[in-house]
Amino acid sequence: MSPDLAFILTLALRMAVTAAFVVSASVITERSGPVIGALIATLPISAGPSYVFLALDHDAAFIAEGALASLPINAVTIFLGLTYVMLAQRRSAAVSFTGAVAVWIALAALSRTVHWSLAGGVIANVIAFAIGLPLLRRFRHVKMPLITRRWYDIPLRALLVSTLVATVTTVSGWVGPSISGTIALFPVVFTSMMLILHPRIGGPATAAVQRMGPDGVGHRDCRAASRRTAVRISGRPKSCADGLRELESRTVVERAEKA
Numbered sequence: 695m696s697p698d699l700a701f702i703l704t705l706a707l708r709m710a711v712t713a714a715f716v717v718s719a720s721v722i723t724e725r726s727g728p729v730i731g732a733l734i735a736t737l738p739i740s741a742g743p744s745y746v747f748l749a750l751d752h753d754a755a756f757i758a759e760g761a762l763a764s765l766p767i768n769a770v771t772i773f774l775g776l777t778y779v780m781l782a783q784r785r786s787a788a789v790s791f792t793g794a795v796a797v798w799i800a801l802a803a804l805s806r807t808v809h810w811s812l813a814g815g816v817i818a819n820v821i822a823f824a825i826g827l828p829l830l831r832r833f834r835h836v837k838m839p840l841i842t843r844r845w846y847d848i849p850l851r852a853l854l855v856s857t858l859v860a861t862v863t864t865v866s867g868w869v870g871p872s873i874s875g876t877i878a879l880f881p882v883v884f885t886s887m888m889l890i891l892h893p894r895i896g897g898p899a900t901a902a903v904q905r906m907g908p909d910g911v912g913h914r915d916c917r918a919a920s921r922r923t924a925v926r927i928s929g930r931p932k933s934c935a936d937g938l939r940e941l942e943s944r945t946v947v948e949r950a951e952k953a
Contacts, residue, residue, distance in 0.1 A: 705860055712743040712859045713852040740855045744862045744878035751866065760875030765815030766805045767879035769822035774798040774881060776826045778888060779833050782897030790897060791888050802876055833901050847890055854882045 716739050741764065749757050778794035785793075808814070858880060866874040891900040 705864065708743075708747050708863060709856040709860050712856045715739060715743060716852040716855045717848055740858050740880070740882045741878045743855075743859045744874075747859065747863045748866055748874060748878075751863065752871070756866075756871045756874075759871035760878070762810055762812065762815065763806075763872040763875035764879045765812070766808075766810055766818045767802060767876055769815075769818045770798055770801040770805060771879070771881045771884070772819075772822040772826040773801055775884065776829060779830055779901040782888075782892065782901040783833075785897065787889065787892035787897070790892065791885065794888070795885065798881070806872065806876065833898070844890075850890065851883065851886045854886050858882050 745757065745761070748760065774794045774797055777797040778790050781790040781793050805818075810818075858877070862874055862878045865877075869877075887903065888900060891903060
């Protein structure tokens, strides 16, 4: 077998494994109770497979440096969510999505100019949460229309995550651990939710769903730190999916009371 063919087959297998993981996590999240659903939905379904495959190709020092670079990107993701939530109140899906991703790219590039330590990455996240959570709190209470999942929702999410994983594992040998760790933490799940939900239920309702995201990102911070320090940090997350269920349930109750 030629090296090129072996590379293509390996890459295809990795994408297929990642897609299967995303689909399984999404289906289980939709069908399980809120606690189990929250635990599953806040799994690092893009960063996790990326790091597994990176670990197969690189040594421990590469993974440790990549995880350290990933830690401040969680803080950057908070500002992506904050930007989207603010813009989505009055702007279209395209404007809100583009503005949020532009902020993420700018802050991620800025973060690469800093030589991060573990303590510095944790402090950056604490500051981001201290700024973002109070500002996002007022966007929680929105009447949520009943949502019907379309057939392409989960395949689209699986395709996006698989593409991200394939990109990270393919370019990691050229760009090094720092950039690999940064790309691995691109919030592909959050951004796919923006593209899927905003045209369907409107900006304010989608923003309310996105507002639940920082709680899950906080637990991802713990995972990134544990990769660096080999310490397991656990907690009880509250996910976007869990928040969406709460909003949907509240709407159903309100409609029943009015009827």
